[in-house]
Amino acid sequence: MESAPIANIETQKKIIEDQLEVLQPEEQKADIGISGNGIVNLQVNYEKEEISQRFKISEHGPIQVEQAMNQLWKDFRIEETDSSLTINFIAEFELPIFRGQSKGVKEQHEIQLVNLPESGFEIIYIFDGAEILRINHNQLLSLEKQRLDDEIYQTDSTKFAEDKESLIQEALWNELKEKIPTGPQAISLDINYPEGTHLYGIPERINTFMLQDTVEEDNLSKEPYRLYTSDHFDDKYNYHSVYGSIPIMIARQNGIDRVTGILWSNSSDSFVDIFKQKGYRTSHWMSESGSLQLFIYPAQNPKILAYKQQLLTGKTEIPPIFSLGYHQCRWNYMTQEETLEVSTLMTQHQIPCDVIWLDIEYSDKKKYFTWDKVSFPSGKQLLEQLRDDKRKLVTIIDPHIKVDPDYFVYKEAQKQQLLVSTCDPNQEYEGHCWPAKSVWIDFMNDKAREYVKSLYCRVPDDVEDKANYVWTDNDVHIWNDMNEPACFDPFEKSMPKSNTHLLDNKRIEHRDVHNVYGYYNTQSTYEGLVERGQANLRPFVLTRSFFAGSQKYAAVWSGDCRSDWAHFKMGIPMLLSNSICGISFVGSDVPGFFNDPEDEELVVRWYQVASFFPFYRAHAHHDTKRREPWTFEPTICNAIRESIELRYKILPHVQVLIINNFMSRYTVFYEGYMQGQSLMRPMWQEFPSEDRVDQIEDQFMFGSQLLVKPPSKTNLQQQTILNKITNMFLESKYSAQMTLFGMISFQAKSYKLRVNILITNYR
Numbered sequence: 001m002e003s004a005p006i007a008n009i010e011t012q013k014k015i016i017e018d019q020l021e022v023l024q025p026e027e028q029k030a031d032i033g034i035s036g037n038g039i040v041n042l043q044v045n046y047e048k049e050e051i052s053q054r055f056k057i058s059e060h061g062p063i064q065v066e067q068a069m070n071q072l073w074k075d076f077r078i079e080e081t082d083s084s085l086t087i088n089f090i091a092e093f094e095l096p097i098f099r100g101q102s103k104g105v106k107e108q109h110e111i112q113l114v115n116l117p118e119s120g121f122e123i124i125y126i127f128d129g130a131e132i133l134r135i136n137h138n139q140l141l142s143l144e145k146q147r148l149d150d151e152i153y154q155t156d157s158t159k160f161a162e163d164k165e166s167l168i169q170e171a172l173w174n175e176l177k178e179k180i181p182t183g184p185q186a187i188s189l190d191i192n193y194p195e196g197t198h199l200y201g202i203p204e205r206i207n208t209f210m211l212q213d214t215v216e217e218d219n220l221s222k223e224p225y226r227l228y229t230s231d232h233f234d235d236k237y238n239y240h241s242v243y244g245s246i247p248i249m250i251a252r253q254n255g256i257d258r259v260t261g262i263l264w265s266n267s268s269d270s271f272v273d274i275f276k277q278k279g280y281r282t283s284h285w286m287s288e289s290g291s292l293q294l295f296i297y298p299a300q301n302p303k304i305l306a307y308k309q310q311l312l313t314g315k316t317e318i319p320p321i322f323s324l325g326y327h328q329c330r331w332n333y334m335t336q337e338e339t340l341e342v343s344t345l346m347t348q349h350q351i352p353c354d355v356i357w358l359d360i361e362y363s364d365k366k367k368y369f370t371w372d373k374v375s376f377p378s379g380k381q382l383l384e385q386l387r388d389d390k391r392k393l394v395t396i397i398d399p400h401i402k403v404d405p406d407y408f409v410y411k412e413a414q415k416q417q418l419l420v421s422t423c424d425p426n427q428e429y430e431g432h433c434w435p436a437k438s439v440w441i442d443f444m445n446d447k448a449r450e451y452v453k454s455l456y457c458r459v460p461d462d463v464e465d466k467a468n469y470v471w472t473d474n475d476v477h478i479w480n481d482m483n484e485p486a487c488f489d490p491f492e493k494s495m496p497k498s499n500t501h502l503l504d505n506k507r508i509e510h511r512d513v514h515n516v517y518g519y520y521n522t523q524s525t526y527e528g529l530v531e532r533g534q535a536n537l538r539p540f541v542l543t544r545s546f547f548a549g550s551q552k553y554a555a556v557w558s559g560d561c562r563s564d565w566a567h568f569k570m571g572i573p574m575l576l577s578n579s580i581c582g583i584s585f586v587g588s589d590v591p592g593f594f595n596d597p598e599d600e601e602l603v604v605r606w607y608q609v610a611s612f613f614p615f616y617r618a619h620a621h622h623d624t625k626r627r628e629p630w631t632f633e634p635t636i637c638n639a640i641r642e643s644i645e646l647r648y649k650i651l652p653h654v655q656v657l658i659i660n661n662f663m664s665r666y667t668v669f670y671e672g673y674m675q676g677q678s679l680m681r682p683m684w685q686e687f688p689s690e691d692r693v694d695q696i697e698d699q700f701m702f703g704s705q706l707l708v709k710p711p712s713k714t715n716l717q718q719q720t721i722l723n724k725i726t727n728m729f730l731e732s733k734y735s736a737q738m739t740l741f742g743m744i745s746f747q748a749k750s751y752k753l754r755v756n757i758l759i760t761n762y763r
Contacts, residue, residue: 030113030121036071038091038107039308040296042123044141044189054185054291055512057267060503062519062549068295068311087111095307096675105304127298132260133193133251138277140190140284143292144183178491178498179423181509187292191262192280193251198694199283200252200682201581202227202272204244204546204558206237209573209682209697211249214239215275224286227270229515229545231486231493233560243484243559244546245270245515248581249283250305252684255691257301261309263548265293267515269497288497289511302685303677306580310676313582314552322354322392323477323540323555324651326644327617328628329357329394336376342628343389349630351641352648356386357394357479357617366435367407368397369455371468379468383475392475394542398482399443399521402435408462409455413441418448423498425507431495432488440485443520444501444513449527456528474533477540478525480554483518484545518545519553526553542615546583555585555615563592563624565713568606572680572710573697575613579678586680587615596624600632601714604639609710611647612702614679650706679703683722696722 033041045054058065074090088110094102110126116139123135193199199211202225214222223239233242247264249272264270266287273284285294295312299305328346333339339356346353362379364370371379386393401410401419413419419428420440428439442448454460456478459469470476487495497511510517522543529539543554550556558574561567571588578586591597591606610616620627629640678685681701683693699709699721709721 030123032087032111032113032123033069034073034087034089034109034111035069036073036089036091037068037093037308037311038105038109038297038299039068039312040109040111040125041065041069042135042294042296044143044292055267055289055508056265056291056293057513057516058265058293060516061523062267062516062547063263063265063295063312064314064549065312068308083115085113087113095304105300107298107300109298125296125298127258127260128300130258131194132258132298133191133296134280135191136189137192137280138190138282138284140188142186142188144185144187178496180511181423181498185289186286187266187290188284188286189292189294190282190284191249191294192282193260194253195276195279195281197251197253197281199249199274199281201246201249201577202241203246203577203581203583204242204574205239205577206233206242206570206574207239209576210695211274213275214273224271224273227272227515228492229484229494229518229547231482231484233562243544244518244550244556244578244583246546246548246578246581246583247285248309248548250580251281252302252688252694254694255689257688258298259302259305259688260296260298261305263295263297263309263312265295266290267513267547268511269514289509302580302688303675306676306678306685308676309582313549315676316551316582316584317538319555319585320538320540321651324614325354325616326352326647327355327357327394327615328353329359329617329619330626330628331359331620331622332361333358334361334375336378336382339376339382340385343386343391345628345630347389349637349641351629352644353391355392355394355477355617357396357619359396360398360434362395365402365404367402367404367409369409369463369469369471370407371465373465379470383470383473387475392477392540393470394477394479394540395471396479396481397471397525398434398480399441399485399517400431400433400435400438400482400487401441403430403437403439404435408460410439411462412451412460413439413448416447416451417502418442418445418451420495420510421500421502421507422496423500423509425500425502429495429499433482433486438487440487440495441521442501443517443524444503444508449520449524452524453528453531456525456532472532474537478529479542480518480522480525481544483521483543485517516547518543519547519550521545522550522554523552548582551583551585555587556583557586557615557617558588560593560621561589562594563597563602563620564595565598565602567592568602568710569698569712571609572700575680576682576697576700579680580682580685582676582678584678584680585614587613587617589619590617591627593619594621594624597627599714600636603627603632604636604643605710607640607643609708611643611650612680612706612708616644616647692722 029045031043071093074092077088079086091107091109093105095105096102108128112124114122116122120136120139120141122137124131125133200209214224226240227245227247228241229243229245247266247270249262250259252259264285268287268289270287275282297305297308299308328342333342343356360366362372362376364372383393401413404410418441420442421427422429430437430439432438441452456471459466459472463469484494486493495510497509499510500507501510501513522541526539526541533539541554543550543556544559546556556578558571575586587610590610591603597603629637679702683696683701686701686704687693698712699707702708711719
């Protein structure tokens, strides 16, 4: 064993690079970076690409490489043989607990890189003495070379091409074809876990919380999981991601505290197959383009893993207190008078409400940052009345821009060349969306982001009605929708992958960055609101599309769900999947968006369980009946009011409660800010040593002390819950007459909630 000098990180990196150079094949090169935080960065590439360096999302914001990888490691040793390289190191870091307090963590890592003759290499990762994964064990590593022309390469999949033309065109599902200027350049890699490993993550999915095998033992294949942000919420495509895409997978074994996180650092269209083979549970990752880079962050328990993940993707900022209250929305309140009436009736019916929302119909012909002068004659007066009612206003701002030579946003974006282009960089991409003919802001372009930020900081010079331009007011907050990006065009309801963006003065294809378009949209919005408030006021932004790291800028909701029991039950698994991957400020439309509710009990149950979702908003499609709380009969209205009132009673549990100048009681949002802990937590996050919690997806912990389990169907009289009392897990049944310690129960028939929220020693 050879001890390396502990001088600085660059010295240690150089030692690893020099040793790896000996083992690498002539063209293919692997780089391993390690951090004293216990995070490992693996990159594989060809040393000489024919066109340009592949796009690497880790260099552009969502992933905080410098913060995550800047910690010096201890006891660093390398052992080399003719065919292998073993790296041993100890990670030591401090896990924040309370302000000014921390807990020391010490981990033992061993990484073995084995050179396999004629078939590349395999990486074996041993953590605290146990093997946690093997990389390229099935030899599925593949990088298709970029190319300047349509030459057929015998070393990759292009050798199967029927003709040269098929190398530079892609046939889409509706018989459209679009160019692939650099030809196929897909990447893939297999990551293998010990047999019996359970896998979670890769949201956003309308699917089970725990990931299922997509290839059965008899080689019968289901659909692979797909990571491609898109505008659909249909459980027919439950292996296809919906509005958000986070390429994070979390692995754990039943009854074991240890847990392993993988971040596949790629923002292109990606697929993941999961199968069992040779004593391992394998995840096979495939991406259409971009670099092959992943981060591995094993941890001794889920809380330490969440902290490491936060180092990689960023903190969920503590939100403004009003945003933790109840929000009322509908597509759409059609007039200024109707909107103010909703606010007035909230007060008259004594229903707490902090925010009134406006969907797209407030604007003049879907031109955002404008008002329909007939339906909303005075945006300023509307805002002032809501302010008198002690409420905030949220308006929707979508990334598409109406093509109208008189529209100030379109004129300025076109003048400054801030729009997404086709594969011809001199041609703006025009598609269809809510305003009809539309163009899209190029949020990869830093100048475009600066322009959007400016719309929240100062009134543009060429706005006609400056008196009613309210978006510079600190009581107006923003909802970024349709930012997958969604287009009413045939390219899977999005834009062509051959479109181009301007990034760092270079043109990149949309296929490389599709999944991060929404990320940069919300980044510019959030930074504009921060600048507007002179960095003294916490802004609120809601986004539909998201990527790893979006928690730095916005809350997320689960999209356009149906108002039925089936989608009600899908809500918890979806929100838990988002939460464990870093997106913790989450919620769903209450009581569902599409269709009228199946029954009144569904309405009440949705309001009740959502009072324990971090984000709490009612929303509805314009084709549905009106469903504000007072539109229901008194019994239902009272049950809804009680649920909303409960939300406000537990706010001290979700925000920081200041006791005096010297002591504070820190609760779940502060814990999330400091440690990366989510607010909604699967049972295994709080009780990882228990052997019956891995598949539970119909109940969750709200923080570390409150357990929530709603009824799963109408008129349910009794339900089983897995509940921790003292030192044992018990399967108990509760009914209309019974409430368990620490349990949020819902009394049958009367819609009564029974809640014990003053828990001091839950475990």
